[in-house]
Amino acid sequence: MSNAAPDRRCRLRGRLATCTRSAFTGRVQFAFKPVPAGTCAASQVLSVGERLIPLLLIRHPRARRYVLRLRPDGSARVTIPRGGSATEARHFAERHRAWLERQFHRQAAVPRRPTTWLIGTEILFRGVPTSIVPVPDGASNFIHLGSERIRTSGFEHDLRPAIQTHLWNLASREFPPRVRSLAAAHDFPEPRVTVRNQRTRWGSCSRRGHLSLNWRLIQMPPRVGDYIILHELCHLREMNHSERFWGEVKQVCPDFEMAERWLKRNSALLR
Ligand SMILES: [Zn+2]
Structure with missing residues (x-):
């Protein structure tokens, strides 16, 4: 809530997610909340x-x-x-x-993310609430998260570190080819891609054409993850949140407002 007109440069400002340009690095960042x-x-x-x-x-x-x-x-x-x-x-x-x-x-x-992940805890995976279950063959220390089989150090501990590491590795394999495919489909130059464990950003784009993506995009519905990738790719053409930038976004991702609504409703589950 502010006593001035909303800032048109960023439609996500003041919500659970926001996108800002860092005065320090010049990067445009897709972040969870203002610092x-x-x-x-x-x-x-x-x-x-x-x-x-x-x-x-x-x-x-x-x-x-x-x-x-x-x-x-x-x-x-x-x-x-x-x-x-x-x-x-x-x-x-x-x-x-x-x-x-x-x-x-x-x-x-607003739904809250569970703080400890145990057998039976439901977490988002590819946009679907998915229960952590032990593998049915009785093999010790392995769990299933949807189609993923993940080794843990034991069911009595918090399973989050093991699952997060697995999902981060999975995202590191899947996102770079997805970025290249979306870049090629919309005539963007091919960027360098890094998948990171950012605490406060979904993604960012540097002036040198380097995209950083949060591994947690793999917890989102694929269309929402694609929107964040396309949003960052559009910064290769417009390093700001001007009307022209949003015009580019709409052209390459016509249903981006659906993705923004999903982020606003579900960001707390991913933090
Ligand atoms: Zn942005």
Whole structure:
């Protein structure tokens, strides 16, 4: 929630996922959420409906306007721009109580990723909620995730490290040829591709034509993963989020808005 018109350069800003250009590296990044920054001006309490919630007022020297967010821990945060005041920040939050209440309802409806992966835990694989099951032949320490057979160090431990390593390797084999195929189909130059374990990005594109993709794309429906690849490929033509950039995206991925909606609904399952 902001007191200015939404930034047309990035349709994902302020959502679970956002896409920003790094001032430091010049890369355009497809990220889970903005990196928090700034210094705390005050910590207060705000009533929202029947709740009393913590309200953090954070000064940010580069902010140009007041911005209100509901954080995953249930507290609210107002960014104070240069020249702004804690008093006005509080008034800004008070004026948008109804918006905060709507965000509480949305937050409650967002599915959460399980923190520990055990036998029976359901995780996303190629867009489908898939249960982790022991292999039926009784071979010790192997599990199945859909069609994948994965060695683990034992069922009593968190299975996530073993499964993540397996999925990362699988993504490293599958994504580079998929990128080359999509690049060829839409007349993009063939980029260099790296599959990484980014904590805050789905993908990025450098000015030198190097695409980095998050292995977690393999957990998404293939059409959503393709959208992220195509989004990054379009940055080879437009290194920004201008109207021209979104025109390129629409041309190569006409149903990209469906993919964005999926990301907004399901990002929390993949973080
Ligand atoms: Zn982008």
